[in-house]
Amino acid sequence: MASGENKLIERLRSAGISRAAIRAAWPSWWTDEAGATPSGRAELRFALARRLGLEPKPLLGERVEFVWDDDVKFKHLSAGDEGQRAALSSFGMSVGRLLLRATAGPPTRTVSSDALRDAILRGSRFVDLQSLLAACWALGVPVIHLRVFPLEAKSMHAMVVGMDGRFAVLLGKDAAYPAPVAFTLAHELGHVMLNHLAEAPALVDVQDPARFHDSDSQEREADQFALMLLTGSPEPDIQTNLSSFNSPTLAAAVLAASGEYGVEPGTLALCLAYRRNAWAVAMSSLRFIYKERKRASDEVNQIAETELDWSLLNDEGAHFLRNVMFGKDD
Numbered sequence: 001m002a003s004g005e006n007k008l009i010e011r012l013r014s015a016g017i018s019r020a021a022i023r024a025a026w027p028s029w030w031t032d033e034a035g036a037t038p039s040g041r042a043e044l045r046f047a048l049a050r051r052l053g054l055e056p057k058p059l060l061g062e063r064v065e066f067v068w069d070d071d072v073k074f075k076h077l078s079a080g081d082e083g084q085r086a087a088l089s090s091f092g093m094s095v096g097r098l099l100l101r102a103t104a105g106p107p108t109r110t111v112s113s114d115a116l117r118d119a120i121l122r123g124s125r126f127v128d129l130q131s132l133l134a135a136c137w138a139l140g141v142p143v144i145h146l147r148v149f150p151l152e153a154k155s156m157h158a159m160v161v162g163m164d165g166r167f168a169v170l171l172g173k174d175a176a177y178p179a180p181v182a183f184t185l186a187h188e189l190g191h192v193m194l195n196h197l198a199e200a201p202a203l204v205d206v207q208d209p210a211r212f213h214d215s216d217s218q219e220r221e222a223d224q225f226a227l228m229l230l231t232g233s234p235e236p237d238i239q240t241n242l243s244s245f246n247s248p249t250l251a252a253a254v255l256a257a258s259g260e261y262g263v264e265p266g267t268l269a270l271c272l273a274y275r276r277n278a279w280a281v282a283m284s285s286l287r288f289i290y291k292e293r294k295r296a297s298d299e300v301n302q303i304a305e306t307e308l309d310w311s312l313l314n315d316e317g318a319h320f321l322r323n324v325m326f327g328k329d330d
């Protein structure tokens with residue numbers, strides 16, 4: 001970001017937009033010379049408005065008005081988050097629409113969780129993060145992990161954005177192992193396939209749906225879709241002869257049982273956590289299940305980078321999307 005536009009930056013910040021998001025959206029062509037001309041300053045405001053989901057005309061007068069305010073569906077939103085809805089919705093809509101523009105294809109086909117599981121198991125031992133990502137891209141549903149968050153507090157677990165019958169998934173929460181992210185992705189795909197975006201342009205899961213069970217019927221349906229897809233049963237009955245378990249014994253048990261159940265071991269541990277309310281033990285068992293720690297977001301974004309058709313975006317759109325996926329340090 002160059003100097004000279006401090007008032008604009010201050011206005012964006014006080015509307016709740018994070019410094020990282022402003023930096024990612026800042027156009028690459030910007031120079032002090034551009035800032036010296038009225039047309040350069042206007043172009044800057046149009047570019048920021050496009051990327052951050054703001055109304056362009058008010059921004060010319062340094063007024064921040066979000067394009068996407070009331071329509072987006074929020075799940076598990078606590079009262080304290082209310083004021084941040086518009087910034088989150090608008091940024092997410094802008095990123096999601098860029099992804100869909102870079103993924104040409106027909107409207108997303110509706111597939112049931114068991115049909116999708118069968119299709120994936122034809123080419124893979126388990127439904128795991130990697131095979132699930134491949135299935136999403138094959139269905140024309142782009143998936144990325146956000147390295148840049150619209151808000152200073154990283155208060156978004158995941159989001160689905162729709163446009164013309166097509167959908168994109170934005171993952172917010174990272175993990176050192178793939179199973180928790182596979183569950184989130186399967187849950188978001190559930191929202192898509194169960195038509196939960198019929199009357200909303202986007203849906204935000206503010207909290208981790210696997211951990212915060214509530215009375216929202218769409219949340220329960222999406223959880224069941226995810227469990228069916230990942231395990232073959234909407235209510236998997238994972239038997240263990242361990243009356244009590246700790247992280248290493250749970251890890252050993254799921255590694256032994258994984259083949260029999262046809263469920264990826266980390267996912268099997270999380271299923272047990274889901275049913276027995278033993279989340280902390282299951283999460284710490286992951287380090288005994290997997291040989292190495294590897295950020296799930298790296299796998300997600302490496303696949304996205306090769307699957308996206310970058311030639312369908314203009315330079316500025318591609319610049320912004322890369323910043324959002326890979327971060328911007330300067």
Ligand SMILES: [Zn+2]
Binds near residue numbers: 218219
């Ligand atoms: Zn949800």
